[in-house]
Amino acid sequence: MAWYRTDDGKGVMHIKFDRRGEKNKPKPCLAPFELDDKTACQRMSAFLCDWPVGNGKTCDEPICATHAFEVGPDRHYCPRHTREHLDRTTPLDLASGRKEAAHG
Template sequence: MPSYRAQSDKRVIHFHGDLGEHCADCSDVAGWLCDFPIGGDLTCDRRLCERHGRVVGDNAHYCLTHYRQWRAMNPGEPDYQMTHLRRDTLPAMAQVALGFLKEAFDRRDQGHRGEGITPFLRNSAIPLGADGVRVGQGDVADAPYESLAGGLHWCLEHDLIEVCWRQPPGRDPQPWFAMTRSGLAVMEGETVERG
């Protein structure tokens, strides 16, 4: 069984499983291939993890070398902002974070998608441990992409989740997390366009 290594929050995670090929530049999972055109119908196809690739368009990625080359050829071109959100093009930890929230939601889901869905989503909020507290407190500027905090932060920035503060009796308020309507739509297979 293949094994992988990923740099996470202050530590290295080792994991095993059949997650496909390794990144060409490290031992992490390669989720992307470089889409840089190299002539004819061919693309570079270098295998990339999220640290060793750059998102340059809707489901389009470049390796770091080709990203720099593209940058040099297109000075002043703004970086791609994710304008189309789809489950399979979200960063891996954003998918993981949303997956937890979707699971909590599914346990109570009655299949109703009308007006009442927003309060229902909020009622399905869950706490997410130390990473959740960190994100709730806004202490995520340096959260690595590969951490749960990084995934939650990404989802918050892209309006896929929201923080609902809950105060257990006799304790400090705690951040709980819920999907927004956009988050639910993405998790149910829709493409959400952002203005």
């Protein structure tokens, strides 16, 4: 049975999936939990990180809506790649409202 952290302050919830759902259940978010960098968030993931890692592949780390950084339509980065993205984005890019910098 899958378990996920909840945002209601009550801790975790267990979800029972049927046979079809058990195979395709959402993975828990792997972003660091806010109170402890060594523990994963564990909220139900809503996205996979779209940071390019080469050969047409992406990072694909599961991330929840809280930790996903939207960089375009249906494109999100995990916290680690958000930091890298923001480091590569100039203040001018951010001031002009440009959401994304080229990856080199």
